[in-house]
Amino acid sequence: MKIDASLLKSIAKGSRLKEDRRGFSGVSTDTRQRMENGLFVPLKGERFDGHRFIEQAIEAGATGALWKEQEPVPEQLPETFQLYYVEDTLKALQALAQAYREKVNPFVIGITGSNGKTTTKDIVASVLAGTAAVHKTKGNLNNHIGVPLTLLAMPEDCTYAVVEMGMNHAGEISTLTQIAKPNAAIITSIGDAHIEHLGSREGIAAAKMEIADGLIKESWLLFDGDEPLLSPYNEQAETTVGFSDQAATKISDVKTLENGYVFYLNGARWQLTMLGKHNVKNAAYAILLAQKLGFSNAMIQKQLSSLAITGMRLEKLKGPNGSTIINDAYNANPTSMKAAIETVKELPHYKRRVLVLGDIYELGQDEEALHKSVATAIEPPITDVVTVGKKGRWIYEAQLDKKDSRISLVHADTVVEAAEILKPYYTKDTVVLIKASRGLALEEVLPAVKGGN
Ligand SMILES: CC(=O)N[C@H]1[C@@H](OP(=O)(O)OP(=O)(O)OC[C@H]2O[C@@H](n3ccc(=O)[nH]c3=O)[C@H](O)[C@@H]2O)O[C@H](CO)[C@@H](O)[C@@H]1O[C@H](C)C(=O)N[C@@H](C)C(=O)N[C@H](CCC(=O)N[C@@H](CCC[C@@H](N)C(=O)O)C(=O)O)C(=O)O
Numbered sequence: 520m521k522i523d524a525s526l527l528k529s530i531a532k533g534s535r536l537k538e539d540r541r542g543f544s545g546v547s548t549d550t551r552q553r554m555e556n557g558l559f560v561p562l563k564g565e566r567f568d569g570h571r572f573i574e575q576a577i578e579a580g581a582t583g584a585l586w587k588e589q590e591p592v593p594e595q596l597p598e599t600f601q602l603y604y605v606e607d608t609l610k611a612l613q614a615l616a617q618a619y620r621e622k623v624n625p626f627v628i629g630i631t632g633s634n635g636k637t638t639t640k641d642i643v644a645s646v647l648a649g650t651a652a653v654h655k656t657k658g659n660l661n662n663h664i665g666v667p668l669t670l671l672a673m674p675e676d677c678t679y680a681v682v683e684m685g686m687n688h689a690g691e692i693s694t695l696t697q698i699a700k701p702n703a704a705i706i707t708s709i710g711d712a713h714i715e716h717l718g719s720r721e722g723i724a725a726a727k728m729e730i731a732d733g734l735i736k737e738s739w740l741l742f743d744g745d746e747p748l749l750s751p752y753n754e755q756a757e758t759t760v761g762f763s764d765q766a767a768t769k770i771s772d773v774k775t776l777e778n779g780y781v782f783y784l785n786g787a788r789w790q791l792t793m794l795g796k797h798n799v800k801n802a803a804y805a806i807l808l809a810q811k812l813g814f815s816n817a818m819i820q821k822q823l824s825s826l827a828i829t830g831m832r833l834e835k836l837k838g839p840n841g842s843t844i845i846n847d848a849y850n851a852n853p854t855s856m857k858a859a860i861e862t863v864k865e866l867p868h869y870k871r872r873v874l875v876l877g878d879i880y881e882l883g884q885d886e887e888a889l890h891k892s893v894a895t896a897i898e899p900p901i902t903d904v905v906t907v908g909k910k911g912r913w914i915y916e917a918q919l920d921k922k923d924s925r926i927s928l929v930h931a932d933t934v935v936e937a938a939e940i941l942k943p944y945y946t947k948d949t950v951v952l953i954k955a956s957r958g959l960a961l962e963e964v965l966p967a968v969k970g971g972n
């Protein structure tokens with residue numbers, strides 16, 4: 520049984536049923552999902568308090584729950600339904616995850632960074648899956664709730680656990696890494712994501728470096744060797760990775776292909792079938808980690824040829840009338856938006872290259888200037904730009920000021936309006952990039968589309 524009674528007794532202050540050796544098959548915080556023989560953990564959120572859903576938890580299959588000790592115990596509980604009384608259910612969830620991580624004791628790889636966490640997590644997991652049981656963060660479940668749920672979802676025979684750690688305030692990565700206790704950690708990049716709460720890029724770098732707080736002894740830290748803000752921490756790194764001469768392990772001779780890149784790293788030639796030159800660096804982290812773990816170059820390259828990447832990250836789709844859509848709409852910040860534009864500019868063949876660029880959130884007081892800075896990347900062979908949303912209008916204004924008649928420019932206040940405007944753009948030999956922050960849900964601009972080319 521995955522979550523056994525001894526683990527639970529180690530984090531609880533008491534329990535409703537005294538003699539109860541039963542365990543649980545899994546842990547859930549949401550009664551809207553099935554949880555057969557599950558342990559329900561009620562959390563207080565912005566809209567609901569999970570303690571009010573105990574009946575729904577039982578209907579969903581839960582056979583026990585953590586219970587905040589000040590909460591009144593529901594009267595009509597089944598006789599065999601177990602409650603473990605705790606002071607704070609979120610802290611107890613985190614403590615349970617830490618205890619379970621220690622019980623399973625996989626090799627844990629913690630991944631953080633302003634951009635590329637999810638992509639790098641997926642690449643690392645795909646590469647390591649070549650020879651072992653790998654567990655990874657599902658989607659983007661990377662915060663103070665997502666990381667504990669990720670660890671508690673680990674199978675008991677897990678060899679590698681690839682855990683994405685997200686943050687938008689200082690101190691959050693430190694909490695996450697002390698729960699996950701990584702054996703290795705990767706900091707993918709320092710951008711401008713969530714700068715509103717971090718104050719500066721220096722603040723972002725320091726917050727990402729918190730990942731070292733939880734590293735176990737004999738661990739490895741890899742990070743972006745092209746980032747000057749990380750160079751003060753070079754002594755803590757196993758190595759740094761990048762395209763520049765400052766990087767301790769250098770990526771060289773990068774060549775762009777129709778659907779990816781070839782490049783050299785550590786004396787070997789590698790091929791990557793992904794869009795975005797920044798993904799060459801994300802793949803380089805995975806290659807170096809796998810080599811450190813004793814994987815052969817042949818095995819690594821084999822796994823690189825069959826990557827499973829979470830959607831809406833430079834995801835190539837077939838559009839109407841022979842057009843191509845690149846859905847990069849999971850999230851955005853100025854760094855990743857400019858990187859996506861550069862990716863579209865370097866694609867071969869297309870006659871028409873359309874950018875659909877929307878709001879970017881959590882940029883703080885400099886949000887207008889940061890949006891306007893995106894226009895510096897908008898140059899031919901880009902042919903058309905459609906900006907979307909109240910903040911996206913700043914990109915429109917900056918592009919308008921350039922008076923570049925080679926690039927058509929239109930603004931839409933809403934995603935619905937943008938969808939109408941875009942209909943005539945979907946023609947043969949046209950590529951359309953969509954990118955904005957998660958909060959705008961820009962993927963809703965898309966017509967019905969099919970999988971990648
Ligand atoms: C708390 C929670 O998990 N909420 C999820 C819930 O939200 P909902 O609006 O329904 O309700 P409440 O949050 O008020 O609910 C409280 C609890 O009650 C449960 N419940 C509710 C109704 C019901 O009928 N039954 C119930 O049991 C409910 O499940 C709650 O436990 O549902 C939403 C829809 O599924 C979820 O989206 C919501 O999840 C929140 C957002 C969450 O934090 N989920 C994590 C597991 C997670 O990792 N989510 C990631 C996004 C993480 C992220 O934003 N990362 C940022 C960095 C930010 C880090 C940190 N500072 C932060 O703010 O998160 C990044 O840049 O990557 C994801 O969803 O992708």
Ligand SMILES: Nc1ncnc2c1ncn2[C@@H]1O[C@H](COP(=O)(O)OP(=O)(O)OP(=O)(O)O)[C@@H](O)[C@H]1O
Pocket residue numbers: 632633634635636637638639659685707708712795797798800801832833847849850851854855856858859
């Ligand atoms: N090193 C990088 N530099 C710039 N952009 C990058 C880099 N790596 C990935 N990206 C781009 O950043 C966007 C988000 O990628 P991904 O979801 O992997 O990052 P993330 O860190 O998980 O993001 P989030 O914190 O929003 O969940 C995508 O557009 C991706 O192409």
Ligand SMILES: C[C@@H](N)C(=O)N[C@H](C)C(=O)O
Pocket residue numbers: 850851880881955956957958959
């Ligand atoms: C989804 C969360 N990781 C995030 O980055 N939110 C931004 C600010 C958004 O809502 O777009």
